[in-house]
Structure formats: structure tokens, C-alpha cells
Amino acid sequence: MKRILIPLLSIVCLVLIWNGYSQRADSKVDLFHYKHTYVGDNSAVGTIVKQLAHHQELRQIALETKQTPYGITLDYKEIETGEVEQEIKETVLYNATYLFALVDNVDHITFSFPDYTFKVTREQLDGWYNTQLSTVEQEKDLKKLIRNQLKSDKSVNQFFVH
Numbered sequence: 001m002k003r004i005l006i007p008l009l010s011i012v013c014l015v016l017i018w019n020g021y022s023q024r025a026d027s028k029v030d031l032f033h034y035k036h037t038y039v040g041d042n043s044a045v046g047t048i049v050k051q052l053a054h055h056q057e058l059r060q061i062a063l064e065t066k067q068t069p070y071g072i073t074l075d076y077k078e079i080e081t082g083e084v085e086q087e088i089k090e091t092v093l094y095n096a097t098y099l100f101a102l103v104d105n106v107d108h109i110t111f112s113f114p115d116y117t118f119k120v121t122r123e124q125l126d127g128w129y130n131t132q133l134s135t136v137e138q139e140k141d142l143k144k145l146i147r148n149q150l151k152s153d154k155s156v157n158q159f160f161v162h
Contacts, residue, residue: 069107
């Protein structure tokens with residue numbers, strides 16, 4: 001009985017330990033822990049981006065840090081959802097909002113999808129929200145701001161008309 005019990009308990013312990021690590025790896029990160037990040041901090045920017053909408057379709061992140069204005073380029077593979085163009089526009093606005101709220105010195109973000117490319121500047125997005133995103137200090141406030149702006153397709157589409 002002991003010969004079976006010891007290996008069995010060892011396996012159970014390994015499974016429990018593995019399960020604990022994998023749950024921690026999949027858990028949501030407190031993004032506002034990264035408030036006041038800079039474009040040059042590739043680890044922090046990468047962590048933020050990996051928590052945003054459609055992060056699973058993200059192919060590559062490029063940070064433009066050699067000279068101002070500083071930027072981020074996010075290259076995505078195809079998003080396969082119902083209304084693709086509208087989903088992409090909402091993703092661009094949602095992800096840009098978080099990045100401009102958290103990364104202090106980013107001036108522009110380019111979102112590249114197979115059929116679409118959008119460049120969003122801090123000035124454009126602050127104007128669309130009628131607030132400086134960098135002054136938002138809590139995630140609940142940012143989520144409320146996003147929810148209010150993204151609730152209508154008309155509002156979303158107006159941002160992309162210029």
C-alpha cells in the first residue's frame with residue numbers, strides 16, 4: 001500500500017503546484033500598477049498590452065524610443081469575429097485609451113491589422129474623450145469613460161472620420 005501511496009501523493013502534489021502556477025499566470029494583472037510607465041520600459045508596455053482587448057491576436061510590439069514623438073506600433077493578425085471592421089475600431093479605441101492613460105510619454109500608437117491600419121495620437125483621443133487620459137488615476141474611472149464613449153457605433157465611427 002505504501003508503494004502506491006507515496007507516488008500517488010507525489011503526483012497529486014505536483015498537479016496542485018502546477019495548477020497554482022498556471023492560475024497565477026492566467027490571472028488578470030492590475031494595470032494601474034503600471035501607471036506612469038514610459039515607452040522605453042518594454043517589459044511594462046508588454047505586460048499592459050498583453051492584458052488588453054484581442055491580445056491573443058497580437059503578433060508584434062514595436063516601441064519607437066529613439067526620438068520624440070515616442071510611439072508604439074501594435075501588429076495584429078486577423079480578428080475573426082462578427083462585424084470585423086467595427087470590432088477593430090473598438091479595439092483600437094479601447095487599447096489606445098489604456099495605453100495613453102498608463103504610458104506617460106507615448107504620443108502616438110499605430111494599430112496594424114491585415115486589412116486596416118490606424119494611427120491614433122494622444123491629442124486626438126484626449127479631444128474625443130474631452131479629458132486628458134493621463135489624469136485618470138483609477139481603472140474604474142477609465143472603464144466608465146470607455147463604456148460611455150463606446151456605447152454607440154456612431155460615436156466610434158466619428159472618431160475615425162478625419
